[in-house]
Amino acid sequence: MLRTGQLDQTAFFKQKLQDARTCSKRYISIVEKAINIHPLSVYHFYKKLNVSERFYWSNQENTTILTGIGSLVPYHHSTEGQYSAIEKEWEHFCDEVYREKVDKWGTGPILMGGFSFFEKYRNIGHWEKFGTAHFYVPKLMLTISMGETYITTNYEITDSTTEADLEKRYEEYHSYLEEYGMTQPEFEENILQSKEEYQPLEWTRSVGQAIDKMKENQLDKVVLNRTMQATFTNDINSTKVIYSLEATRNVNYIFSYQLDDHVFISATPERLIQKKDNRVYSMCLAGSAGKGLTVEENEKNGKWLINDLKNRHEHDFVVKYIKNTLKSFCEELNIPMYPRIMATKSLLHLFTPVEGVLHQHVSLIDLVKALHPTPALGGFPKKEACQLIAELEPLERGWYGAPFGWIDANGNGDFAVGIRSALIKQNEAKLFAGCGVVESSNPEEEYKETGIKFLPMLNALGGSKNETK
Ligand SMILES: C=C(O[C@H]1C=CC=C(C(=O)O)[C@@H]1O)C(=O)O
Structure with a gap:
């Protein structure tokens, strides 16, 4: 009953x-x-x-x-x-x-x-x-x-x-x-027919071009996104994808949004902003290292990440930006001085939590608009980074890296950013993953990092174990 x-x-x-x-x-x-x-x-x-x-x-x-x-x-x-x-x-x-x-x-x-x-x-x-x-x-x-x-x-x-x-x-x-409500869904496995990275060489070249612009002092950081197309033998079942993402989740949001036969789906570790009455919670997430195979290796990689100048630099732009943006909305803002490590399924990230107490009459949508895109998704300075993204990325970002979430009738709610995501239509999925580029970045390393970022969604789609060719 x-x-x-x-x-x-x-x-x-x-x-x-x-x-x-x-x-x-x-x-x-x-x-x-x-x-x-x-x-x-x-x-x-x-x-x-x-x-x-x-x-x-x-x-x-x-x-x-x-x-x-x-x-x-x-x-x-x-x-x-x-x-x-x-x-x-x-x-x-x-x-x-x-x-x-x-x-x-x-x-x-x-x-x-x-x-x-x-x-x-x-x-x-x-x-x-x-x-x-x-x-x-x-x-x-x-x-x-x-x-x-x-x-x-x-x-x-x-x-x-x-x-x-x-x-x-x-x-x-x-x-x-x-x-x-309690009936166990039954579905076939999603069987991968083919997968193709969109212009990988050109993407690596774009990372190089972005680095050159930083050397010329045109900007400090940009986040470049790339795409992979995966085609399956059958229509992709998004319930199956969510089940798989749920089975391997650790610190990520999982969301799916369907309109007719289009589904945007993401397993993102990154919150943009949550509002609970006059309290807000955000996070700075930028800077990545691979995970090890053992606890000891993870500890070692985590220590390396915390001390790596390139990653700290990448992370600090996000902290500076979120702090400056939220300052005007908040009467109190708590941001620790040093980042910690967040371990996702496949990567370690630098992570700084953010908490604030709002002045009166600040809406969640105002905060979303003011914060987006943080330098974890766009770059720094924001305007120059967004211009460079539009110049270098051949495909529309659409909802990749963008605010997704909900708001209730009291004005409270939660917004994440749609990274590690895919746009599904029938038997095809376009997967998205990006990474922060700073002057000391290495294009090959960034290519590898985005390759790892594709994996949780690709695996959940059925992409690695059932490839037919
Ligand atoms: C832009 C993405 O990741 C961001 C979040 C965490 C770490 C990042 C990095 O180290 O580059 C990115 O800023 C993505 O996964 O598409």
Whole structure:
């Protein structure tokens, strides 16, 4: 039994509808506590609800998992001005929604989605569906928050909506959860047919060109991204990919965002910003070394990384930038003097945590806009680095390295950056990985580093073990 604490369902919906109409609201959001529902089962069987959108989100600590099905209200932009547009649209939605005051993290009406790396596209191409911003409020959402399970259902109401209409939709969502919420998905392995790195020699040459520009003092750091195309014999099953990413996770977010037959998916170790009332949490993540095979080797590599000047330099630009950017928004900011080591599945990174206390009236979207792109994704100075990226990278970045996350009706939420990611369409996946380039970088080493960064997603897609040629 999923519902708890409701006496008479029909009377409940009649009351909700009446209350919503009295306050002139256009939407209703209902949150309930639940048990025994698996987020990936909810994600997998979405077509049973005749919808073509779904998302999956789990945070770094795996303490918040969100699965959203169907889009109640989509917001899509293809041009500049997307941050303020999304901010206004979300404020407007929040004014129009009738909701109970449930203050559980990640419940109630939530806007999930992302922005493109650049505010405008040179050639939108295969990023058309995602645009410069795409967000939606799901119709049905499952939340696992600190081990507790919640269901949020969201409804649009018009003048002609009756309590019977609401009850019917509610029953539909609950039948879906009861029938499929604990059903183990069955799927075939994704079998790799071919994989091809996009212009690897040209990419290495571009790293060399970037280094030359740094020698000429044109900029201090740039992050260059490269692409790999992987083709499979069958349509790629994103539930399978998430299962694999979950099975090998350690410190990363895992998210997937589907619009029709396009899925953007990422296993990123990097948070951009999280807001919990007046507190904010960000991180500086830049500088990398390979992992060893033993604990001792990892310790040795970690020590090397902490003391390596090139990597420290790469990292310090991020610390300086995040500190300067957040300073104006925060009355208190805590950033340790020295970085630590973060060990992901395949790499060690330099990592500095950031915590702050906000001045009043600072919105999450304002913070996202101000921070993006940090020098961990763009470079330093920001303007020069972005210009060089546009000059040297032949393909659109789209949502690679860009802010992706969610915001709730209290203005709280969490945004990561979409690195170590892939854009999936049917049987093809484009994988993305980049690295920070500074004057003392070596193009061959950066090529190797990005090669390692492809691996977790490539393996999760089914890429290494099942190659057919
Ligand atoms: C830009 C990426 O990684 C960033 C995050 C951590 C370490 C990085 C580095 O050492 O280059 C990058 O700044 C990517 O994985 O695509």
